[in-house]
Amino acid sequence: MSKVAEYLREHIVGEVSTNTSARRFYSTDGSVFSVMPQIVIYPRSTDDIRKVARFSWQLAEKGKVVPITARGAGTDQGGAALGEGIVLVFPVHMNKLLELDTKKNFARMQPGINYRNFQDTIKTHNRFLPPYPSSVDISTIGGAVANNAAGSRTVKYGCTRDYVNGLRVVLANGELIETRRLSKRELNHKKGLATFEGEIYRQIDGLITDNWDLIHSAHKDVSKNSAGYDLMDVKRSDGSFDLTPLFVGSQGTLGIITEIELAITTNNMNRSLMVAGFTSIDQADSVVQDILKLKPATVEMVDYHLLEFINKHYPNQLKGLLEPPFPKILLLIEFDDFGKSIQAKKIKKLSKILRNVTNDFQVSTDYDEREELWKIRHSAAAVIAHTEGTKKSLPIIEDGVVPQEKFQEYVHGIYELFKKYNLDVAVWGHAGNANLHMQPILDLAEVGDRQKVFKIMDEYYQMVIQLGGSTAGEHSDGRLRAPYLPGLYGEEIYKIFEATKKVFDPWGTLNPGVKLGVTREDQKRMLRNEYNMDKLGIYTTRM
Numbered sequence: 001m002s003k004v005a006e007y008l009r010e011h012i013v014g015e016v017s018t019n020t021s022a023r024r025f026y027s028t029d030g031s032v033f034s035v036m037p038q039i040v041i042y043p044r045s046t047d048d049i050r051k052v053a054r055f056s057w058q059l060a061e062k063g064k065v066v067p068i069t070a071r072g073a074g075t076d077q078g079g080a081a082l083g084e085g086i087v088l089v090f091p092v093h094m095n096k097l098l099e100l101d102t103k104k105n106f107a108r109m110q111p112g113i114n115y116r117n118f119q120d121t122i123k124t125h126n127r128f129l130p131p132y133p134s135s136v137d138i139s140t141i142g143g144a145v146a147n148n149a150a151g152s153r154t155v156k157y158g159c160t161r162d163y164v165n166g167l168r169v170v171l172a173n174g175e176l177i178e179t180r181r182l183s184k185r186e187l188n189h190k191k192g193l194a195t196f197e198g199e200i201y202r203q204i205d206g207l208i209t210d211n212w213d214l215i216h217s218a219h220k221d222v223s224k225n226s227a228g229y230d231l232m233d234v235k236r237s238d239g240s241f242d243l244t245p246l247f248v249g250s251q252g253t254l255g256i257i258t259e260i261e262l263a264i265t266t267n268n269m270n271r272s273l274m275v276a277g278f279t280s281i282d283q284a285d286s287v288v289q290d291i292l293k294l295k296p297a298t299v300e301m302v303d304y305h306l307l308e309f310i311n312k313h314y315p316n317q318l319k320g321l322l323e324p325p326f327p328k329i330l331l332l333i334e335f336d337d338f339g340k341s342i343q344a345k346k347i348k349k350l351s352k353i354l355r356n357v358t359n360d361f362q363v364s365t366d367y368d369e370r371e372e373l374w375k376i377r378h379s380a381a382a383v384i385a386h387t388e389g390t391k392k393s394l395p396i397i398e399d400g401v402v403p404q405e406k407f408q409e410y411v412h413g414i415y416e417l418f419k420k421y422n423l424d425v426a427v428w429g430h431a432g433n434a435n436l437h438m439q440p441i442l443d444l445a446e447v448g449d450r451q452k453v454f455k456i457m458d459e460y461y462q463m464v465i466q467l468g469g470s471t472a473g474e475h476s477d478g479r480l481r482a483p484y485l486p487g488l489y490g491e492e493i494y495k496i497f498e499a500t501k502k503v504f505d506p507w508g509t510l511n512p513g514v515k516l517g518v519t520r521e522d523q524k525r526m527l528r529n530e531y532n533m534d535k536l537g538i539y540t541t542r543m
């Protein structure tokens with residue numbers, strides 16, 4: 001491998017490291033897995049990335065596969081930011097905002113830009129990028145695009161996918177392409193190119209046309225879905241064509257993104273927040289559909305178990321905000337419509353809806369007070385970071401999403417599962433999307449708990465699939481949920497995913513072992529024997 005590193009050192013401007021400390025640093029991400037890379041590279045330009053890809057392609061042609069994994073902040077919870085070949089670390093150098101146009105409401109940037117920095121910059125122009133993940137402070141825009149990230153405002157504003165106007169992408173052979181929606185005529189021009197890009201357009205168009213009905217029958221009746229490849233939105237019935245939806249959420253398995261153009265939108269800081277308590281999940285569920293009709297910007301939830309957990313372990317976090325006895329479900333519903341009277345009308349309607357089932361609610365329009373109340377929802381971070389000796393809260397079943405009408409059944413199913421394994425449960429997340437988060441507390445140094453990891457995953461993902469949901473609402477498949485893709489979509493669609501991958505990545509150099517082709521044995525081999533998130537969000541040029 002030192003010869004590969006030597007060659008790359010001579011040909012690219014960014015730093016190339018084979019140092020054990022650098023490799024070890026990038027051998028973990030936000031997941032329960034660990035994979036040691038052979039080379040760590042801090043690219044300085046698109047040219048650097050093109051050269052790395054081209055070299056990796058040439059080596060693969062000669063029978064030596066050195067895979068490439070793009071990496072943002074490494075907060076991925078499914079092991080998608082890990083790879084055994086070259087890890088390309090974007091945030092160190094490729095982190096610039098390249099263009100901001102507040103008249104046309106778009107921004108162009110390099111993938112390694114920190115999400116919070118970007119958000120703070122556009123906030124000064126009264127704009128925001130709505131689908132920000134909870135990890136906004138530490139993660140990158142590139143990671144959000146590659147994962148199709150989403151967050152608390154997705155219920156009104158959609159996922160990252162809905163904001164990507166176009167991309168610049170380095171293909172597996174080092175060619176650089178630009179993606180955006182093309183007319184039928186423009187597509188035909190692309191299909192006529194005698195390049196790898198032309199080959200991709202020809203093959204993907206053929207694949208989608210030949211399997212049109214099958215691809216469209218794979219649609220899941222959920223409000224957000226990051227599992228698999230989004231083939232459905234590539235070709236539209238008007239004949240227009242765009243590869244962008246395929247790259248979004250593809251986790252670096254189809255190409256390496258070097259530039260992103262995003263739509264941004266106007267931000268209203270004057271909002272109204274309603275916090276409502278319910279005595280049962282069924283009672284909360286009975287009003288969610290009516291709440292959604294009011295088009296709120298958030299319908300977030302925490303459950304009783306989370307509140308009890310916080311009260312027991314971190315009592316200061318709820319001090320002055322909420323006292324026991326806690327409601328079984330607490331919803332935080334926010335409106336951000338422009339115009340105070342619109343918000344006031346919606347609050348009035350919401351109060352009427354709530355009064356049918358509960359009197360436990362309060363409204364806040366004051367900024368500081370709202371920020372305080374949001375701390376209740378944000379206290380879920382304490383569960384994620386929780387440690388009990390060598391026991392840790394593990395991200396293994398943290399992102400299922402189900403059809404809204406199955407919400408109640410989903411929560412009951414989660415409680416049953418945790419009860420069966422005698423584990424403390426705490427549930428939080430996006431009630432308005434029926435996309436919930438939970439993390440069992442287990443000890444990866446204990447054989448029994450390691451076995452439980454897989455049993456719990458199998459039962460949980462089976463339940464989500466049976467409810468008609470998706471295994472990944474916003475965190476995508478990675479190495480963790482990849483084995484459940486055939487069960488989720490069926491073998492025929494899975495084969496189409498494999499064919500798609502083959503078109504873009506014939507030699508298997510782009511983040512292999514992510515999304516597709518992961519076995520239980522692979523997972524057992526990668527499973528860490530400890531878990532922590534200590535270095536997430538730290539970008540370093542370890543050499």
Ligand SMILES: Cc1cc2nc3c(=O)[nH]c(=O)nc-3n(C[C@H](O)[C@H](O)[C@H](O)COP(=O)(O)OP(=O)(O)OC[C@H]3O[C@@H](n4cnc5c(N)ncnc54)[C@H](O)[C@@H]3O)c2cc1C
Pocket residue numbers: 029030069070071072073074075076077080081090111132133134135138139140141142143144145146147148149150151152250251252253255256257258384474475511514533536
């Ligand atoms: C505490 C915590 C809370 C979280 N909350 C949320 C949440 O609310 N919503 C949500 O969606 N996710 C959430 N996540 C998951 C994760 O933080 C997000 O998906 C985030 O957007 C990933 O960004 P990143 O910079 O860390 O990417 P990474 O973890 O570095 O990478 C993620 C994927 O993107 C690929 N990638 C990165 N850069 C590129 C590139 N330039 N080209 C091609 N592929 C690339 C990687 O190969 C990998 O497959 C959370 C994670 C944690 C630890």
